Amino acid sequence: MHSSSSPRPCKRQRTMVTPPLTIHDPESNSILDRATRVLSIEATALSHVTRLYQTDPHAREGLLGAVECITKSQSVGGKVIVCGVGKSGLVGRKTVATLKSLSIAASFMHAAEAAHGDLGDIREHDVLFFISYSGKTPELLNLLPHLPRQLQIVALTSQSKASECPLLKEHENGVLLPAPLFESEEVSFGVSAPTTSTTVQIAIGDMLALTVADQLHENKGKTFKKNHPGGAIGAVTRESAKTIADACHQPVTPSEVTPLELPSPSLSAQSDL
Template sequence: MASPRPLKRRRVSTADLLAHPATTAPPTSPPPDPQNDPLLTHATHVLATEAAALAHITTLYLTFPPARHSLRTAVHCILSSQRAGGRLIACGVGKSAYIAQKLTATCKSLGIAAGFLHACEAVHGDLGDIRGERDVLLFVSYSGRTPELMNLLPHVPVGTRVIALTGHIEAKECLLLGGFKEGGGILLPAPVVEREVVSFGIAAPTTSTTVALAVADMLALTVAGEMHGGRMGEVFTRNHPGGAIGVEGRETTRKQRRRKRKGGEEVVVPELPTPCVSASDDG
């Protein structure tokens, strides 16, 4: 009697496994409840606190006449300086210095002549960046009394207009502006409803720097809008040809550069990405 043939084994593919998953799948734990997860509760508390601070500063500039007047004065002061060939010099120390650097970089990309001045380096030779009446010096300091900035005041060239972006809502409360006659210094309010030590149990600049950054962006974009009007986007695209933003700007506004030959015939020349484009540069 012939022995039975062995059954052929069929190779199991990935498609088979997906189509017929194992009936004994490993147990999975239920997703954590956000309402009872201390980590998520703490994290979202930070976001909610900073969002509330931004809502508050928006309301301040919408409804508080001194803040609205200060913003108008600051914008016109910077515009006058730009038309006279001057620059906006943003100055700070610590975390506020990073806000000042961001303001400077944003202004440059928007066609506003600007520079960053570190408060500590200023008294070691960098004061040469400030050229007197043509320039506007903008201090970034939540307290408005940062020692490095206060020590700089006696050395600021005579005639230089000074703006202070601080947590105060009235100029008379800001020590950085205390040495100026009424109207001589300009306050840009950037207060927070609740200090970080109360919100988070630590005094690390977080909510205050978020608000300061937002006010700085407001100032830069408002000045640029007054300077360039409807051409602001064109100015930005011209000044930012690199990175993902540069590529997107070229594709959106002008995918192809056109030129005319001597005979008047129009030729399409494809515009290629600049060599400076890299995967790590999105901004």
């Protein structure tokens, strides 16, 4: 009698045409050289922009101006509204997250959504922070006629002077944070995809956030830990608090040693009693 079940198809064995590369193969060395060259170029870009903020008067004045206007805005209940699109927009979201973690009020506004109602997020004492490598992103330029004239604008672009930045030419309260590259990404990598430029943007965003935090808080480290009770950072903070308390022979409150957990959903009305 024939079996009612059909025979299982045999799995075909994958045959390797060539053995996997190892670090000893000439081709592997070529791949690794090209890969580490990317890191070297991005590190060089950071070195160049560091030198810029150490020596260039326009860059230094721009940084001081940005720190001052954001600090003043925060002191009267304003916030930093970071605005961008594309890869610069993603950098902006990261910058907002860093600002918030340091108790600097901030929000992200997508330039396209801004023209469809999100401009209502802007308040009198806010600072609008544009991020755009070219400084002439159409979605950002289209917003300029609709912004309050007194609104403080900070722009992070590749231009060296505020007078050269299209986003600031028509605005009297504009501050520029220059973020130029020592060579274009097309020259460095053969493709103009945002790589080195976004690395520099992230670094300048970090510089601005940490510098403002120094102005606002007596201890920015303590402020950050207070805002970050979860994850590995929170675990280290709780362990540190426990160690200090043990050394001082003091009791530790449960909130200092108990991992942060979300409440489980109720299975029934009776379980809530």
